[in-house]
Amino acid sequence: MTRTGPHVEVDAIVVGGGFGGCNSLYKLRQLGLSVKLIEAGSAFGGVWHWNRYPGARVDTEMPSYQFNIPAVYKGWNWSERFPGDEELRAYFHHVDNVLGLSKDTFFNTIVSRVQYDSVLQRWNVQTETGLTATCKYLIVATGSSHKKHYPDFKGLNQFGGKLVHAADYPNSLDVKGKRVGIVGNGASGLQIVQDLAKEDCDLKVFIRTPCFAIPMKQRQIAPDEAEMMKGYYDAIFDRNYKSMTGFPHNTRFQSAHQATPEERKELFDELWDRGGYSFLVSNYYDFLLDEGANSIFYDYWVQKVRARMTNVEKMDLVAPLKQQMLIGTKRPSLEQDYYEMIDRPNVTLHDLKKSPIMEFDSSGMVTSNGAETQHHDLDVLIFATGYDAVTGSLLDLSISDKNQVPLTEKWKNGVLTHLGMMVPDTPNLFMVYGPQAPTSLANGPPFIEMEVDWICKAIEKMQKEGIESIEPTQVAAEGWREEVIAVSQYTLYSKTDSWYMGSNIPGKRREPLVYLGGMQRWWKSCTDGLETWQGFATS
Template structure:
């Protein structure tokens, strides 16, 4: 029996459409940060042909793009790394909280050990992703004209990638330098210059800690202060890490079985059930431990009870005011009345932030009293002030279009040809924070409607990666052509998430956690607060019988 001729392009993994070569894979992954790397490593190990398309020129994700002064992770060693023995057994971090430079070196080490680069296209920003119903495949295109298709699509585009650049009046007239933290020129020097930093969130904290030591004068313009916790940074020796590596499997397993990815336990007591003296002693022990332990190991009703939350704020306020020497700065950075409930928006870690704010060359402007009126040729005009404030550099620590921004600007369309930005126009809709109705065989990692914002990054993304890879393998074994979430399942998932936070203090505070930092973006709960352990258990339960999914056989 004669065989049907097969094009050489098909044999080599490509097809040709109208004369244009189309790369063919089992799985296409968009993004080469932690999430993309984790999925590529796991799926390649499962025998699938995978390829990453990455907009940048190298691995790193958020750490490729964020190179501003002071950029540093606030998840501590050894938990901020992938749980891959071949990688961690041959790598040592230098400190408890590594900076952006070291994290890029870590990414290079991961690439070297795992041989990732051969399956990655860099400088390949995806600008279209559409579902072909007839072939049951995703077809993607890049700005450079590359075309590719695959049965499965993994969106590993990141939580905080799309920069938010506010439309300030008169910005185009300003003659000085304007830099967003997410696009920082590494050769920038502000030595002796006048610098304005707009914003007071986690990024601003890290930038100010460094720039204020170099600038001639630095002004922070803020609406509300961050509740910073002591980082207690320290060096980690290679000998110390070598001794601990035998415990890493148990530590990582405990982190995976925890609420936020760190194997800590919140005390099983209400704040009011402990005497003031014992409470103070316990607060002190948590404060001394550093990192997020003051937040993670506190009393069990701090995020539920306004009185308990106020007691935590009062302790924090006293600690910060002990560091600040200027009464006006004390009132701005640690007000008598809490401007929002403790722990309901991101709590940055600091090394010497409050010491730097004490410097005479640092000024703080309360934008709620003197709003930014407009930019001018030489600086910024504030309402209530006659003169323009002159600046050589203006730094925008104005954050990101979190959760959704990287997805809604890449031409991703559902099976009916509707762009995801329009699908989500009235609010984010997902099932399990990983799949979406109308987007067959597409998965999200480090995503909205998951524990993402309240979790150690590698822990939650590895939990999601295992779900995605196990799902793909099971469906292939079952001869399934496509899978997608039902609209009903999406509604139930959102309803369950909203029910979780209804009796907490989270809904009282607006921030990037609920999308309210972007004008015109719908403010909504985008975080599953039940913890990684419960989240993963729920996701696994839904795999049995594919509850909440539409499954189409081959």
């Protein structure tokens, strides 16, 4: 439902209707709290409500990417190993039907301001539609990938063709016979290129940093197989919660340097053929810690990729023989036939490092390598340039703490949270899938369930002990920030500019936005804090 104007007073408000928001609404209602959810879109799904570009699909295989709620999965069977966006939207519709979430949700409603009233000890929430709300507990589940990033290119407003962002892709975009340009080479860019290359169009792919992609090995799942797998769900979900990354894959506690070249090739071949993230999660543990191990992985990967292509110039751009990137330190992508598709004659690859974009005009784009300029005539321009990830959507809520200090001001010298779930001087405000937690480097649904369970246990403990509010201390938050930075510097992630490090947005502070110590180390800190309120101030 969409409402304008009224004021709502409830125990808890949840902002965001993706996995985090839906799970929060469901679990908080089970505590007996009155809860309302506010969602910017017209339906549940979060990123899967918005992502409708060609080839959009999740890169976590089933059955791990779903709610561990028997009432929900009892009546639902996945049709593919890696479901597409349409099936995921249908899944959220099913979730809503089973759990009855819509009755407590305001759709098409964007939160514009959030302030804490220290006298009443309540959060005041304002929206663009006029709806206002007051609550004791505020759960912010805006996700990591919502605020679209448009690069600020000179003359872009003069472009006379069709301009599209991957996160706002039109329902029908006819590219037949068109000259199409795509900027951005992450997961969405790869999936769009993979699909559009098959169309009757002239596709130009502008690449600054080649993606690191490994085989998806997509396949259909028959209904009887999907039903049979439910007999293992408890074991799979349990493994998800107890793993480092939220995936149920086998792990290998062996360095790449401890194996012979023959042993490494045997393992690499096995995991490569298995598909999905097995090649990374079940492989030698140190490829993200040691540059030598990373190079061993790269050398195997580059030979696999080049064997699938014929155009040497294209090979040298997307998979150069000499390693130019640390693999895995940017978000890895799963592909089905990406390398075959970019090898097609109707696809042109342009190296933006050699010849960057200078400006746009009414008919296309101008690139320059210094001495020479080149004009690229375009009918359609697609930006697959990602998001102001992890923090962007949070900061857009205009949150002010109990001292009326905006979150943008509080974080101007760096993100400061405790455990990635709470912020000093913001009583009873909880973040789901936010910064300084495992977040984007963990399988979303099981990790989110752990966060929501912690929030619910905290509220239950507060109620049992007669506590009105909790907030992390400044000392605890500074200590957690130090932990986040220290762990990051131990890995190779800190050596790469990526949205994990906040460096994909011009002017954004470069810092680790994701906790890299793994889910179990993070979870121990969470449970220790809950046991005695260590690191928290209560009132």
